[in-house]
Amino acid sequence: MLMRKILIVEDEFIEAKNLQRMLIKAGYEVSGIANSVEQALSMLKNERPDFVLIDIFLRGASTGVDLGHMLRSQHVPFLYLSANSNKSTLDKVKSTRPYGFLVKPCREKDVLAMLEIAIYQHENRLPDPSPDAALPKDLLIRTGAVETDSYPAIIGQSETLQHTMRQVHMVAPSDSAVMILGESGTGKEMIAQALHILSPRKKGPFIKVNCAALPVTLIESILFGHEKGSFTGAAGRYIGKFEQADKGTLFLDEIGEVPFDVQAKLLRTLQEKEIERLGGSDTIKINVRIIAATNRDLEKEMAEGRFRIDLYYRLNVFPIYLSPLxxxxxxxxxxxxxxxxxxxxxxxxxxxxxxxxxxxxxxxxxxxxxxxxxxxxxxxxxxxxxxxxxxxxxxxxQPQIQYKEAPSESNLNADQDVKTWHEYERHYILHTLKKCKGKISGENGAAKLLDLPPSTLESKMKRLGIKKGDY
The missing domain is CATH 1.10.8.60 (Helicase, Ruva Protein; domain 3)
Incomplete structure (x- = not known):
């Protein structure tokens, strides 16, 4: 491994020394330890490091976030290690566009894995797609073709879709994790399929997992597999989705629905590229590219303690946003x-x-x-x-609900109520639930009328604050 110089900016002596020890042990060179932004800037004048690890709250008037802005302007890559992960802190951190964020206390393995990802991202960073760049022939957006087994029919001509497809073309050949963001029904699975088909893994399996549809009690078994007798009902060995996707692509849809305790195991699997089946003792190496998708605001989920920050940065190497229709x-x-x-x-x-x-x-x-x-x-x-x-x-x-046509600019006035799209969606779902007399799944259930899996509908209801008494 090429020896890289790391500057540590941390005002807690023991924390700083622990970081120095683990970095040197892993083959890095520590160029210095600074306990304030002012000291860090002084060190940067004498020697430019390859990467900077920054604590957010430091001695002196300036914070680690202030240093992050300065480093960004000087094109020096950095990541944060902090004990504070509330929403206001995350919002400030996000504005500096770091290469990662770890919540302290953190394991040595997590720090080294995050640094490895950050270095990979920095050295293989992809520029924003040029708005004038031509799409390659195998990625032209369809304007009327029916779907084929080899490639999903991605229909459209809007500039926002063309921008998305340029991103797909750019990142598909790499092994980087991709996070596809967007509302339900925007076509995230089709983008994931396109990423797989246009990648060197196209001859390998493309395995889809709807995390929202997995029973909480079985999610570990389904993802990682199990051995016979590992739990009541385990009548035989089951090969999990990670093993099924070996040498191919694993698409984790609705990643925001994965329970917090399972997120830790998922993170370890992604870091160490190996799994253990439930009830098994053998370690199994895996070679899988991860594509994740969500309609949740993961930054809000992180701030409220429901989604791991380290897992977010592991998955969010290259985000692709799909615009609503x-x-x-x-x-x-x-x-x-x-x-x-x-x-x-x-x-x-x-x-x-x-x-x-x-x-x-x-x-x-x-x-x-x-x-x-x-x-x-x-x-x-x-x-x-x-x-x-x-x-x-x-x-x-309008089979379930009568929508009012959007008011024109000429008749829009201050007295009219303007609903957010979340309010429209909530009203739409509530109306359907009332029509179905509260029935969610099965024949004549709301999920079928809305063309949604029951688990996805229940997830939406929870997110939109729809309770049983509301319908």
Whole structure:
């Protein structure tokens, strides 16, 4: 390993010495220990380190965050180690764009793993995709193609989607972890599939895990596997998802739903690239690329102690954000025609043009369910379509709830209530639950009407504060 120089900025003597010891033991050179921002800046004038480890609260008037801003302007890479992880601290830390954040006290193994990730990120950092860069031929966004087994049909022409696809093209060849962010129904799984197919691992398995759908009591077994007799009901050996994905890609959807205690084991697995099946004693090496996705605000989850900061930085090496459908107006009719033609073929019906009355509603609908909701709407259109078009738009778009059309600028006034999208989604779900008389899963349940897995609906209800008495 190339010896790298690390500057430690820490005002607790014992903490600083412990860091120095573990770094030297791991083959790093410690260029110095500073107990204040002023002392650190003085050391930086004499010798530029390869990386800086910073505590946030230091002696003197300046904080580690102040130092982070200075280092960022000088292009010196750094990461934080701090005992404070409240939301205000995380917000300040985020503004400096560090390469990592560990909560103290932390294990030697965690510090070294985080530093290894940070060095990899810095040395292999990818520039922001140029807005003028052409997409390669194998990544052109589809404008009407049906899906194939080899590549998902990613439909659209909006600038926001093209930016996303440039990011996909940029990071796909690497083994970096990718975090796909966005609301439910925006197409996170399709982006994960594209990342796998365009990577050197494309001949390996692509294993999908919906973390929200895993029973809490079985999640470790499903992810890591188990041996016969390891728990009641374990009648035989089970090969877990990590082993199934060996030499391929593991897509962890709804990663924010993983219980906190399981997050620790997941982090160790990602750091050490090995697992142990439940009830087993053998250590099994794995070679897996991780793609994670979530519709949760993980920074809020971290601040409230529900998601591990070290796991977040392990997964969030290269974030890709998917815009909601309401921000992709140029893509709505392209997607609608794609789904309409797909369902016409599936139902053995003749192709037809989307009526203008329906097209108008498609463009003004708020789409709280995003692309998944649009797909369901086009299925209804194909089933209901006939020469009689009166009331067709309402039947297609508003089977459970009547949305008011967005007010135009001319009639918008200060007295009108403007709802957030979360409020629309909450209202939408509550209305459906009332219609289903509180039934969530099964035939005639709200989950089926909303085209969601029951576990995902329950997760949404919890996030939106929907309790049993509300419906």
């Amino acid at each position: 309401r921000q992709r107006g140029d893509d709505i009719l392209l997607l609608a025609n794609h789904f309409k033609d797909k369902f016409c073929l599936a139902e053995g019906k003749a192709l037809f043009e989307i009526p203008s009355s329906v097209a108008h509603k498609l463009l003004t609908h708020p789409w709280p369910g995003n692309i998944r909701e649009l797909e369901s709407a086009m299925r209804r259109l194909v089933l209901l379509y006939s020469s009689q078009q009166e009331g067709l738009a309402e039947a297609v778009l």
